[in-house]
Amino acid sequence: MASRKRSEGFAFFLPVVGAMLVMPPIVMLFDVDADVFGIPLIVAYMFAVWLFLVVASLVLTRGLPRAGADQAELEKKTVDKP
Amino acid sequence: MISANLVILISVGYVILLFALAYFSERLAEGDRGQFLRSPLVYTLAISVYCTSWTFYGAVGSAARSGLEFFAIYLGPTLVFVGWWFGLRKLVRIGRNQRITSVADLISSRFGKSNRLAVLVTLIAVIGTTPYIALQLKAITTSLFVISSDSIVTGVGDRTDDNRLALGVAVGMALFTILFGTRNVDAKEQHHGVVAAIAFEAIVKLVALLSVGIFVVFGLGGGFAEIFSRAEAAGVNVYDNGGFGTRWVTIMVLSAAAIICLPRQFQITVVENSDENHLRTASWAFPLYLLGMSVFTLPIAIVGLNLLPAGTDPDMFVLTLPLAHGQEMLALFAFIGGFSSATSMIIIASIALSIMVSNHIVMPIALRTPWIAESGDGQGVTNLLLNSRRISICAVLALGFLYFWLTNGSGALARIGLISFAGVAQFLPAIIAALYWRDATSKGAGVGLFVGFSVWFYTLFFPSFVETGGMVADWVAHGPYGISFLRPEALFGLEGIDPLVHSVFWSLLANTGLMVLVSLSTNQSALERIQGTLFVDAFRRLPGTETRFMRSSAAANDLFFVAQRVLGAERATAVFDSYVKKEPGSRARFEPTPDFIAHLEKELAGSIGAASAHVMLSQVVSGDNISLQEVMQIADETQQVIEYSQQLEQKSEELRETAEKLQDANEKLRELDQEKDEFLSQVSHEVRTPMTSIRSFSEILLDPEGVTSDERQRFLSTIHTESLRLTLLLDEILDLSALERGEKTWDNEPVEVLKVLHRAALVCEPLAKSSGIEIRMGAVLENAVVEANGDRLCQVFINLISNAVKYNDCEDPYVAVSMKRVGKRLQIEFQDNGPGIAPKDRKRVFNKFSRGHRGVSNAQTGSGLGLAISSQIVTHMNGKIDLVRGTGEGACFRVTLPLAQMAKAAE
Incomplete structure (x- = not known):
């Protein structure tokens, strides 16, 4: 249960962090005249954030309960109530 | 060049391939082997209907014109999918629980199954989507023109040809959509065949774009680094771009809204969803797909600007680059990719819109028309639905074609993508309120939607016709009737910002503000309150619990009649039988419970929308409308x-x-x-x-x-x-x-302990002398004063000393008395070197008649009450008496007494 709570916390945190990373002012930090292996820094940064979101989402989803399990748990809760 | 006829032939062949794919998928989906079609992969691929020809061709154009802006179009949806657990999951759960058929149905169902809202949303969706369909038609005709013309520089083509071609495409798409989108009226508005075809098209467009990208980057450009080094020369600013202002944020918000609100996205993500768990895969796979679609956008734009002659349309770089370098097959493949993205959008958008139009505009009218409402052949409503959907599809595509025909050549289409996004983004406040805000009312949502839409229409949609001149240009330049205060692109004098930002700001502000304001000042109806709870608490309730608020009853025959008219005899029987099995008793004696009526209403809602289903059932159900x-x-x-x-x-x-x-x-x-x-x-x-x-x-x-x-x-x-x-x-x-008993015959008063001790020693002196015992005075405090009674305290001391004297049989007997201060208390210890007290007796020495030294042969045994009395006395002085572990072998009694306040003051 504790790990589920944590995963939910991260699930909320991830899109918020993602939004902050690609919005001003943070994005402006990378909008400079520099490059990484010949690729402009800002372009590399965009794809890096994007890839990070994909991987983080993939990892995070494993920690979140499946819909069926969720339903069963809900049923159990409802039955438990006097 | 490739012959236009050949290209058209290939396109037709491709559509026939899609036909076959959709047909066999539909057949497969009916059986058990269709499991693959309901896999998360197909679902994810179908969602990528988001990437239309606007993405396929337009993203490169956008990159060529405004640099990095195209990123925002894909980052918005990425964030929404990454945050699926809090947004999309709830939307999908509600969609499944409430049998939602469209975005209009969602909003209408939440706000008390209001038909007025459904109509409003449907109209906005149609107006917002029609230009988008026109954009797809334009992309197809332009790309066909480019691929089959001699020169890659887009000239003014033969417009008649263009129109004929667009009409052909529109008709073909209408045919396809009608065949697969309106085959039957299902309880769940799902089209497995179409979805399979869309998923296939998603693969085609991705592979096509990647092929062109790889050719351009590694065939023409010489790798990423090489290409980016030429960016500056090409005029694409990728260093110190400075483009991350309000427009960037606005586009991000719009694209995030669009992935939920666009009718086609809603159709695929929510309505066509067959398993909530598919979202788990889509949450990372769809952003990955978008990433794949964007990898080569910038390089293609830069290379195109570098290598192709000036005047080439950047929107067509994906086609013109391979063509200019003799790669005709690759160009043809790219054309098919673009064709795929365009057709998939047209198909899904027209299905979604036709469901909305037929459920929310045609059905309510039909239900109010006596001759349709009362025709009882069992197939009347089903046929009406199917026919109205077919007509709606034709109408939507006709509108799209009309728009294309009217605006062709004006260039106004280029901005349509974002204008369309901004239009459907007006649904967002209502959807968010539907999911999370219990107190939002139907009136609030209606007013917000209407005003937001109006502001959008006036500030963004209307000015998009500025190039047609006339009144529009005049209004945009000087305001309506010369009132510059109301200029569409500088409302209330708000000048100097991007028109898109301007419009989105005003429309969403008015939309959200009014929705909140009106919601707070109006009341909900009973049905709204029930639906509101069902939506907001979608995860907290089990399906079916809502019926405890319903007290409806109806005759089974009437219900069956209604169900048969909408669902057809076969499905109606199935629905009834499934319920009769659960309930004991045969079908003849079947009494429809409120539970069953709610279930049936949902089944009907899955076909004709919540509002219409509610109207239909309330004609035969009595007592459903209970007051707040x-x-x-x-x-x-x-x-x-x-x-x-x-x-x-x-x-x-x-x-x-x-x-x-x-x-x-x-x-x-x-x-x-x-x-x-x-x-x-x-x-x-x-x-x-x-x-x-x-x-x-x-x-x-x-x-x-x-x-x-x-x-x-x-x-x-x-x-x-x-x-x-x-x-x-x-x-x-x-x-x-x-x-x-608690009687105390004395009052506690300040007493000098040393004096009392001397007195007690004096009394015991004779006894001690006779026993040859020495009374040693150890460390004493000269002027320690405690709250006690002198005589009684003396009694305690005498008892303790005489005990020590009496029971001591040591050769060199003594009893040592010492004092010390511990905090606010004084401790007086009496230590002897006698035999001590056995551990088993330690606990009971203070009990009455217990003598600790029973074994000692001594004539002078006491009454056995001495310690018990001493203990009581000390307790009455707020102190205590303990047997503690002393320094030597013998027993050690410790009397603890509170020091008098006076003594403290003296020190």
Whole structure:
């Protein structure tokens, strides 16, 4: 249960962090005249954030309960109530 | 160049391939083998209908014109999918629980199954989507023109040809959509065949774009680094771009809104979803797909600007780059990719719109028309639905074509993508309120939507026709009737910002603001309140629990009749049979429960929308419309029952505690009773010993003969001693019982401890001398003053010293007295070097009649009450007396007493 709570916390945190990373002012930090292996820094940064979101989402989803399990748990809760 | 006819032929062949794919998928989906079609992969690929030809061709154009802006279009949806757990999951759950058929149905269902709202949303969706369809038609005709013309520089083509081609495409798409989108009216508005075809198209467009990208980057450009080094020369600013202002944020918000609100996205993501768990895969796979679609966008734009002659349309770089370098097959493949993205959008958008139009505009009208509403052949409504959908599809595509025809050549289409996004983004406040805000009302949502839409229309849609000149251009330049205050692109004098940002700001501000304001100042109807709870608490309730607020009843025959007309006889029978099985009793005696009626309404809603289903059923169901007061009353009753049961629980808890206390008290009473018995027997025993000797000596004395006067004298003195002992014992018992009852015959007053100690030592001196015991005074505090009574304290000290003297059988006996201060208390210790007290006796030395030194043979045994009395006295002085582990072998008693305040002041 504790790990589920944590995963939910991260699930909320991830899109918020993602939004902050690609919005001003943070994005402006990378909008400079520099490059990484010949690729402009800002372009590399965009794809890096994007890839990070994909991987983080993939990892995070494993920690979140499946819909069926969720339903069963809900049923159990409802039955438990006097 | 490739012959136009060949390209058209290939396109037709491709569409036939899609036909076949959709057809066989549909067949497969009916059987068990169709499991693959309901996999998360197909679902994810279908969602990528988001990437239309606007993405396929337009993203490169956008990159060529405005640099990095295209990123925002894909980052918005990425964030929404990454955050699926809090947004999309709830949307999908509600969609499945409530059998939602479209975005209009969602908003209408949440706000009390309001038909007015559904119509409003449908109209906005149609107006917002039609230009988008026109954009797809334009992309197809332009790309066909480019691929089949001699020159890659777009010239003014033969417009008649263009129009004929667009019409052909529109008709073809209408045919396809009608064939697969309106085959039947399902309880769940799902089209497995179409979805399979869309998923296939998603693969085609991705592979096509990647192929072109790889060719451009590694065939023409010489790698990424090489291409980016030429960016500046091409005029694409990728270093220190500075483009991350309000427009960037606005586009991000719009694209995030669009992935939820666009009718086609809603159709695929929510309506076509067959398993909520598919979202788990889509949450990362769809962003990955978008990433794949964007990898080569910038390089293609840069290379195109570098290598192709000026004047080439950047929107067509994906086609013109391979063409210019003789890669005709690659160009053809790219064309098919673009064709795929365009057709998939047209198909899904027209299906979604046709469902909305038929459910929310045609059905309500039909239900109010007597001759349709009363035709009871069982197929009437089904046929009406299917036909209205077919007509709607044709109408939507016709509108799209009309728009294309009217605006073709004006260039206005280029901005349509974002304009369309901004239009459907007006649904966002209402959807968010539907999902998370319990108190949002139908009026609030309606006013917000209407005003937001109007502002969008006036500030963004209307000015998009500026290039057609005339009135539009005049208004944009000078305001309506010359009122510059109301210029569409500078409303209320807000000048100098991007028109898109301007419009999105005003429209969403008005939309959200009014929705909140009106919601707060109007009331919800009972149905709205019920639906609101069902939506907001979608995860907290089990499906079916809502019916406790419904008290509807209807005849089974009437219900069956209605169900048959919408669902057809076969499905209606299935729905009824599935319920009869659950309920005991045969079908003949089947009584429709409120549960069943709610279930049936949902089944109907899955076909004709919540609002229409509600209207249809309320014609045969009585007592469904309960007032808000009744809902509140039912809720109150439930609340009362809950409170009552909580009170009961509390009471029983209290009772249990009381019973436990009683049990404890009983236990104590038993112990006390036993103690009392023991005490009595001990007292009797103690009294009996002296009494026995007194009696026997008296008996001897009663016989005067045989007793010498000397003996008489001795016997009398013994009787006297024994009487004294008896009196002393009785005095002590009385004293102890008085103390135990809590009687205190003295007042505590400041007493100098040292004086009392000296007095006690003086009293014990003779006894000590006779036993040869030394009383040692250890460390003492000269002027320690405690709250006590001098005489009583002296009694305690005498008792302790005399005990130490009496029981000490050591060769060199002594008793040491010492004092020390611990905080606000004074400790006085009496340590002897006697035999000590056995561990098993340590606990009971303070008990009555217990003598710690039973084994010691000493004539001078006490009453056994001394320590018990001392303990009581010290307790009454707010102190305590303990047996502690001292320094030597013997016993060590410690008296702890509170220091008087005065002493503290003196120090």
